[in-house]
Amino acid sequence: MPNNFALFFFYPEKNCNLQRLPKGDNVSVGRDAKLAFQKAAGIFIMYLTYCATDFCKQHHRSTISATDVFDALNELEFDEYIEPLKECLQHFRKNGQAKKEEKKKRDAVREEERKKVEGGGSNVAEQSASSSSSSSASSGQ
Numbered sequence: 001m002p003n004n005f006a007l008f009f010f011y012p013e014k015n016c017n018l019q020r021l022p023k024g025d026n027v028s029v030g031r032d033a034k035l036a037f038q039k040a041a042g043i044f045i046m047y048l049t050y051c052a053t054d055f056c057k058q059h060h061r062s063t064i065s066a067t068d069v070f071d072a073l074n075e076l077e078f079d080e081y082i083e084p085l086k087e088c089l090q091h092f093r094k095n096g097q098a099k100k101e102e103k104k105k106r107d108a109v110r111e112e113e114r115k116k117v118e119g120g121g122s123n124v125a126e127q128s129a130s131s132s133s134s135s136s137a138s139s140g141q
Helices: 006-010 031-058 066-075 079-139
Strands: none
Touching (some): 031 066, 066 079
16 A cells, blocks of 8 residues: 555545435435545545556556556456446547547637638728828829
8 A cells, every 4th residue: 555545534525525425215414424435435546546556567657547447446346337437438538539629620710710800901901001092192182
C-alpha cells in the first residue's frame, strides 16, 4: 500500500462527493452513513489506483491507461463490472469524438463568417474612401 494511504482518513469530507444513493421505500440515508460511503468509495478508488499503477509499472509506463484499470478490476475480482465499463468508455469516447467534430464544424463556419466580414469590411472602407474622394473632387470644381 502507498505510504500516504492512512492519511486519507484525515482528509476533509468534501474530497469525495456522493451524487446519488439508491433509496428504497421509506429509507433515508443518514449523514454518518453518507460519510461512511464517501470514505469507502475513496478508499476503493485509492486501492484500485494502486493496483492499476502496479500494472502500469510492469509495462514500464508512467501513465495509467484504461487497460490498467480493467486489469486491476480483474485482479480485485470485480470481473462483472469490466464489460459494462468498457461499453461506457466506448460510448464516452464516441461522444467525445462527435463533440470534437461538431466543434470543428462550428469553428470552420465561424472562420468563414469572420473572413466574409473582414473581406466585406475592407470593401466598405474602400467604397467610403472612394466616395469621399469623388465628393471632394466634385466640390473642388
